[in-house]
Amino acid sequence: MKNIIDKEEALATFEDAANEHGEATEQGNYKLGNICYDKIILAVTFLKENNGIPLLLPFLRHDSIGVRIWAASYLLQVYEQESIETLELAAANQGANAFTAKI
DSSP states (O other): OOOOOSHHHHHHHHHHHHHHHHHHHHHTOHHHHHHHHHHHHHHHHHHHHTTOGGGGGGGGGOSOHHHHHHHHHHHTTTSHHHHHHHHHHHHTSOSHHHHHHHO
């Protein structure tokens, strides 16, 4: 996997990987999910090292449930109320991602 060079690339990587992870979760495709997870971690690590975690805040309103759940999980300590609301709304849906949000 290539290194991330700036926050914009980290956010794009996070968004794409979290979206794809959400789809893989619904399909039960754990191999693709694992690949996406590695990309999410790469992006989040870069953002943490560069004080960029708050930049995930707009993703709490993303169209993809996977992106919303992943963003909420990393924003929970900083934006607790917004993250909990996002997870509760996601949990009200059906499917594997809704179950993940409940947990």
